[in-house]
Amino acid sequence: MELIGEGWTGEAAEGAPDVPVRREHxxxxxxxxxxCRAVEELLARDPLRxxxxxxxxxxxxxxxxxxxxxxxxxxxxxxxxxxxxxDWYRDNRIELxxxxxxxxxxxxxxxxxxRSGRTLGYDKLLIATGSDPFIIPVPGKDLPGVISFRDMxxxxxxxxxxxxxxDAVVIGGGLLGLEAAHGLSLRGMKVTVIHLMPTLMERQLxxxxxxxxxxxxxxxxxxxxxxxxxxxILGTDAVEGVRLKDGTVIPAxxxxxxxxxxxxxxxxRAAGLAVGRGIQVDDHMVTSDANVLAVGECVEHAGxxxxxxxxxxxxxxxxxxxxxxxxSGYRGSVTSTKLKVSGIDVxxxxxxxxxxxxxxxxxxxxxxxxxxRLVVRNDRIVGAVLYGDTxxxxxxxxxxxxxxxxxxxxxxxxxxxAFASGGGQADPKAAVAALSGDAEICGCNGxxxxxxxxxxxxxxxxxDAVRAGCKASASCGSCTGLVETLLAVTLGDAVQAGxxxxxxxxxxxxxxxxxxIVAQGMRSIPEVMQMLHWSTPDGCSSCRPALNYYxxxxxxxxxxxxxxxxxxxERMHANIQKDGTYSVVPRMWGGxxxxxxxxxxxxxxxxxxxxMVKVTGGQRLDIFGIKKEDLPAVWAxxxxxxxxxxxxxGKSLRxxxxxxxxxxxxxxxxxxxxxxxxxxxxxxxxWMPHKFKIAVSGCPRNCAEATIKDFGVVCVDxxxxxxxxxxxxxxxxxxxxxxxxxxxxxxxxxxxxxxQLYREEARYLERTAPWIERVGVDYIKARIADDAEGRDALAxxxxxxxxxxxxxxxxxxxADDARQHAHMAEFRPEGAMA
Amino acid sequence: xxxxxxxxGWLEQIPVRGSRTVPVAGGEEIAVFRTGDNQVFALVNRxxxxxxxxxxxxxxxxxxxxxxxxxxxALATGSAQGEDKGCTPVVPVKVSGGRVLICRxxxxxAAA
Ligand code: SRM
Ligand SMILES: Cc1cc2nc3c(=O)[nH]c(=O)nc-3n(C[C@H](O)[C@H](O)[C@H](O)COP(=O)(O)OP(=O)(O)OC[C@H]3O[C@@H](n4cnc5c(N)ncnc54)[C@H](O)[C@@H]3O)c2cc1C
Ligand code: SF4
Ligand code: FES
Numbered sequence: 001m002e003l004i005g006e007g008w009t010g011e012a013a014e015g016a017p018d019v020p021v022r023r024e025h026x027x028x029x030x031x032x033x034x035x036c037r038a039v040e041e042l043l044a045r046d047p048l049r050x051x052x053x054x055x056x057x058x059x060x061x062x063x064x065x066x067x068x069x070x071x072x073x074x075x076x077x078x079x080x081x082x083x084x085x086x087d088w089y090r091d092n093r094i095e096l097x098x099x100x101x102x103x104x105x106x107x108x109x110x111x112x113x114x115r116s117g118r119t120l121g122y123d124k125l126l127i128a129t130g131s132d133p134f135i136i137p138v139p140g141k142d143l144p145g146v147i148s149f150r151d152m153x154x155x156x157x158x159x160x161x162x163x164x165x166x167d168a169v170v171i172g173g174g175l176l177g178l179e180a181a182h183g184l185s186l187r188g189m190k191v192t193v194i195h196l197m198p199t200l201m202e203r204q205l206x207x208x209x210x211x212x213x214x215x216x217x218x219x220x221x222x223x224x225x226x227x228x229x230x231x232x233i234l235g236t237d238a239v240e241g242v243r244l245k246d247g248t249v250i251p252a253x254x255x256x257x258x259x260x261x262x263x264x265x266x267x268x269r270a271a272g273l274a275v276g277r278g279i280q281v282d283d284h285m286v287t288s289d290a291n292v293l294a295v296g297e298c299v300e301h302a303g304x305x306x307x308x309x310x311x312x313x314x315x316x317x318x319x320x321x322x323x324x325x326x327x328s329g330y331r332g333s334v335t336s337t338k339l340k341v342s343g344i345d346v347x348x349x350x351x352x353x354x355x356x357x358x359x360x361x362x363x364x365x366x367x368x369x370x371x372x373r374l375v376v377r378n379d380r381i382v383g384a385v386l387y388g389d390t391x392x393x394x395x396x397x398x399x400x401x402x403x404x405x406x407x408x409x410x411x412x413x414x415x416x417x418a419f420a421s422g423g424g425q426a427d428p429k430a431a432v433a434a435l436s437g438d439a440e441i442c443g444c445n446g447x448x449x450x451x452x453x454x455x456x457x458x459x460x461x462x463x464d465a466v467r468a469g470c471k472a473s474a475s476c477g478s479c480t481g482l483v484e485t486l487l488a489v490t491l492g493d494a495v496q497a498g499x500x501x502x503x504x505x506x507x508x509x510x511x512x513x514x515x516x517i518v519a520q521g522m523r524s525i526p527e528v529m530q531m532l533h534w535s536t537p538d539g540c541s542s543c544r545p546a547l548n549y550y551x552x553x554x555x556x557x558x559x560x561x562x563x564x565x566x567x568x569x570e571r572m573h574a575n576i577q578k579d580g581t582y583s584v585v586p587r588m589w590g591g592x593x594x595x596x597x598x599x600x601x602x603x604x605x606x607x608x609x610x611x612m613v614k615v616t617g618g619q620r621l622d623i624f625g626i627k628k629e630d631l632p633a634v635w636a637x638x639x640x641x642x643x644x645x646x647x648x649x650g651k652s653l654r655x656x657x658x659x660x661x662x663x664x665x666x667x668x669x670x671x672x673x674x675x676x677x678x679x680x681x682x683x684x685x686x687w688m689p690h691k692f693k694i695a696v697s698g699c700p701r702n703c704a705e706a707t708i709k710d711f712g713v714v715c716v717d718x719x720x721x722x723x724x725x726x727x728x729x730x731x732x733x734x735x736x737x738x739x740x741x742x743x744x745x746x747x748x749x750x751x752x753x754x755x756q757l758y759r760e761e762a763r764y765l766e767r768t769a770p771w772i773e774r775v776g777v778d779y780i781k782a783r784i785a786d787d788a789e790g791r792d793a794l795a796x797x798x799x800x801x802x803x804x805x806x807x808x809x810x811x812x813x814x815a816d817d818a819r820q821h822a823h824m825a826e827f828r829p830e831g832a833m834a
Numbered sequence: 835x836x837x838x839x840x841x842x843g844w845l846e847q848i849p850v851r852g853s854r855t856v857p858v859a860g861g862e863e864i865a866v867f868r869t870g871d872n873q874v875f876a877l878v879n880r881x882x883x884x885x886x887x888x889x890x891x892x893x894x895x896x897x898x899x900x901x902x903x904x905x906x907x908a909l910a911t912g913s914a915q916g917e918d919k920g921c922t923p924v925v926p927v928k929v930s931g932g933r934v935l936i937c938r939x940x941x942x943x944a945a946a
Contacts (some may be wrong), residue, residue, distance in 0.1 A: 042845075198850055206871040207850075277931065351873075358910065360895060538851065538870040541892040541899030542907070564851035568890040568901035576901050580887040628855075628890075824854035824866060825842035827941060 005420050023051045026323075027112055027122040029102045029267065030750035031056025033065055034312045035128030035294025036084055043092055049172035049324060050124070051096045055114060057101035058151055061085055065151070067258030069230030069340045072128055105271035107289055124323065127279060127287070127294040128571035131307065136171065145254045147605030149180045150261075161254040162187035169193075169242045169252040171230055173200040175339060178217070182341040184256070185222055186570075190221040192250050194230055195241065196259075199526075204337045204348035206537050208364075208371050209387040216344050216369075217449055224388035240622040263298045263305050278305040284322035285315055293389035295319050301332060335611060336397045339389065339635050348392035350375070350400050351377035351384035359381065363414045364533040365389075372414055372528060374535055378405040432485040441486070442472040442479045452486050462496040463487065463507070467495055480507045480533065503542035505534050509762035514550050521556065525562055539565075546764035549651070552687055553759050556801035569649035572821070573809045574631055579622065582631060584623045586638050587684060590658040590677035590696075591619030618655035618693070620646055631821050635810035644808035647684070651677035651765070653755075654693050656680035657705065661698030661715065670715035675744050679713075683804040686798075688759055690767040691725075694751070707735045710758075710768040711751055716740075720747040724754055724780060725772035733769040736777040739785040753784050753791040757800035839928070839935035842866065845874065846935040848934070853889040853898070855879055858941055864925055865889035866934060867909055869896055875909035876936050882907070882920025 028035045031054050039052055059227035089096045097114065104113040105125065113119045133148035135141050147157045170181040173195030185191045195571065199210030214224050231247040233255055241251045263278035274280040274288035278300030295315045297307060311333035313767055320329035336349030351601055358377040364370065370388035374381055380403050384396040395417040399406060410418050437450035444573040447470050455470040466483055473483045487495045502510050513532060522528050525547050529539060539547070544565035551559045569575050574582035586601065601621055605613045610638045611625040626634055647654060656679050659665065661672030676696040683694065696713040706712030708726040712735050719742040723735035741747055762771040772780060784791055846856045848868040856864040865879035865888050873896065879889050883890045886902030897915060906915045912922035926937035
């Protein structure tokens with residue numbers, strides 16, 4: 001325990017004869033950032049009005065809590081983060097009673113009691129107890145080695161553990177957790193961060209910035225597990241590891257729990273003060289008792305609680321004004337956040353709740369690792385997220401707080417203050433026109449403005465032509481905007497529109513995106529969007545499904561399908577109908593069925609009162625009118641009879657139609673039914689750019705309509721005629737002949753190779769017919785019929801990818817996420833009001 | 835739970851960039867959306883075009899693309915974007931302590 005100025009009672013001091021004899025006594029509970037700041041503000045206004053006593057639970061003088069992170073990281077010492085040392089207390093005649101928390105308040109008698117048994121009367125009481133770390137209630141949470149990150153003693157505990165090296169697990173991928181992880185990692189520990197949410201710091205960052213942050217931390221050797229839920233902390237006498245709900249076990253000699261904080265309100269609550277999420281205060285920081293004030297993280301003002309320091313400063317000003325009867329009033333705070341991890345710049349401010357006419361302005365510069373997003377509403381900035389280049393953070397924050405009209409700056413805003421306030425250059429075209437000839441435009445390929453202009457002068461009048469002519473914008477694409485402006489400046493209206501872009505979110509076309517995904521080894525949708533400079537934060541309903549498919553195709557077995565990037569039918573594994581119900585089509589291999597299957601279908605129709613069951617044009621049965629909530633139960637029943645999804649809803653293999661063939665038909669030349677079943681068994685479950693249909697006919701009479709399918713087989717005496725690129729639909733197209741093969745095995749092999757070529761090269765939502773018209777049937781023949789080695793490789797890649805995709809999606813859904821189909825809650829007005 | 839707000843569950847129960855539904859007895863179903871940046875919105879689950887269940891659409895930015903004919907509906911206002919015209923009623927929603935709360939009065943109005 002430490003006492004400063006003990007015995008000083010506030011009676012008239014020497015050399016200060018005009019001090020009143022009886023001064024009001026202000027007792028402060030909490031020697032933290034808000035408590036001491038409040039006293040500082042008070043002293044600045046009237047140093048003589050109150051006699052001040054501060055109780056602190058910690059054994060220290062007032063220090064800067066936010067700098068605990070640099071202390072942990074070894075960038076600062078404790079002495080360097082002290083805000084007010086012993087001399088401050090002494091000079092201002094403040095009594096500090098440390099290591100002795102207040103345990104009770106008697107508001108009636110206006111007395112506080114401390115743990116050591118001390119009691120003290122007050123005229124005004126200020127509660128500034130801050131927050132308590134939230135500890136998730138898992139088994140093992142009380143083991144030695146489970147540490148929170150709140151005060152100096154926590155840092156000491158972490159440093160002691162880090163001295164022994166080994167593994168550390170940090171639970172929580174928010175600001176605090178990541179700073180702890182960074183510090184421990186710099187101290188030589190092998191760190192794993194476990195985060196429940198899909199992206200890091202999700203409260204401050206959007207998905208794109210969260211992804212960049214994750215990549216940067218991984219590059220520094222930390223293991224980041226997102227979407228990971230802690231089940232248990234393992235160990236007998238001390239922490240030994242952490243087990244996740246999915247069964248993964250991570251060894252650890254310490255576990256840092258940094259999942260969040262809760263306002264520390266126990267003391268106030270016990271004293272009968274009004275407490276919501278925090279201690280409730282008015283605009284002058286007065287609680288429900290006029291003699292008790294509260295400030296800092298422990299309070300709730302206008303329904304809000306804060307976890308950052310900036311609001312404290314404003315609260316303390318209002319509080320001190322009130323204490324000297326010059327009431328000003330606190331009006332709530334807008335906050336911004338920075339992550340204090342050296343070398344990684346992250347800034348976030350305001351909220352992104354969009355609303356009426358909210359607009360995103362996004363800038364991505366992959367080569368510099370920069371992502372900036374501004375949310376503008378009614379010509380005012382309402383939110384900002386910056387990653388990699390946070391230099392303009394304070395400028396944006398200022399515009400945001402002052403609610404300044406940014407309509408004049410709109411075009412330039414995202415490029416930052418220097419650029420936007422360039423006065424005469426406030427026109428991007430003028431700015432680009434003003435660049436000198438040797439200014440670099442394309443960093444990847446070292447192309448200057450002069451070279452781009454020369455290329456345009458030589459006749460390149462589209463983005464594509466420039467890319468082909470001088471390579472500018474042909475790699476990462478971050479200079480695409482500049483090149484387009486140069487085209488506009490140089491050619492005016494003569495600019496030709498480039499190839500069709502994927503959608504309005506990008507300047508790249510489908511083929512470019514696919515090529516870059518493979519060339520740069522991209523692994524996730526946010527990564528693609530960042531590397532290729534998407535102009536929206538998370539794409540749109542056109543590009544998300546396409547990217548999801550391209551990644552799935554490029555990384556079989558590795559890529560985790562993004563359900564939220566799938567059209568409803570593929571997400572629900574059924575076809576949505578115009579009334580919002582679904583139709584369900586179980587697979588019927590080659591159109592063959594059995595009494596057991598028919599019975600199961602009949603039972604489902606009755607049990608779920610399906611209004612209709614129909615034979616489809618694809619040789620199977622379609623059950624109509626199933627409610628979303630009933631789908632899992634329907635599937636479970638169909639699964640029980642051995643049936644799987646027919647993917648009648650998917651950009652995927654649909655049906656393989658067959659005719660009866662040689663087994664029964666007097667004209668049949670081969671076993672078309674048998675081959676059809678084998679082909680369906682090989683190809684089902686595969687995701688494709690568009691739907692894909694196959695048919696096998698037993699003879700040239702072609703009862704299975706094989707010549708209007710994506711892949712058709714017509715059996716003849718001497719073998720199998722293969723043809724491709726047909727469809728029915730609005731524009732009927734008959735197939736092109738591919739080649740003839742002698743055996744069933746070859747027919748299967750060619751089929752696999754063709755499907756894979758289509759999967760790898762067609763654009764999303766391009767069926768085989770338009771694809772073949774685009775690339776020419778000769779190209780397909782060259783790749784499939786003429787190139788044996790290439791064919792084998794394609795078929796091998798197809799079979800490899802199939803080894804991951806032939807799980808029945810219905811069974812999977814029934815097993816693990818039927819919740820997706822259930823309602824979140826139900827509301828019955830009468831019942832709820834009773 | 836206060837009288838003005840209906841507590842419908844944890845935020846975590848709604849997938850990011852996804853939606854969950856809340857049927858209202860005698861009224862219209864409510865769709866509750868969670869966006870990529872973790873904002874929550876609620877609309878009557880009916881597209882202004884031909885009544886498509888918006889809860890089943892693709893959520894992007896602060897919009898949802900209707901699953902039936904791909905109209906884009908702004909989550910904050912319920913209005914169709916671009917060339918399309920029409921509006922779906924908005925239900926005020928808030929998140930408090932990780933719980934999702936929807937406005938009782940609007941829910942009842944949607945039910946009327
Ligand atoms: C159910 C079914 C009609 C039937 O009762 O027979 C059907 C129903 C639909 N077809 Fe079809 N097609 C069905 C066989 C066909 C056939 C016949 C065939 O496969 O031999 C064709 C012509 C062959 C072809 O695909 O080329 C066919 C050509 C189309 C087309 C035009 C495709 C094209 O490339 O031009 C569409 C539109 C589209 O996909 O964009 C379409 C789209 C649709 C959609 C998915 C419309 C939609 O987007 O909602 C219908 C879904 C109904 C549902 O919810 O279940 N359906 N559709 C058939 C299901 C087959 C199956 O068992 O899976
Ligand atoms: C590691 C770390 C990094 C941070 N980084 C940032 C950042 O970069 N930016 C930012 O804005 N914010 C940051 N913060 C948050 C910031 O530190 C807090 O917002 C701020 O400290 C809150 O001030 P306070 O006075 O309300 O609480 P505190 O500073 O916690 O002070 C409360 C004090 O009261 C004491 N106390 C509690 N109960 C009693 C009792 N009954 N009797 C006596 N004493 C008691 C506590 O021991 C504590 O010393 C960080 C926090 C941590 C832990
Ligand atoms: S023909 Fe038209 S109406 Fe009939 S199922 Fe196909 S898409 Fe629907
Ligand atoms: S019903 Fe929603 S777009 Fe048609």
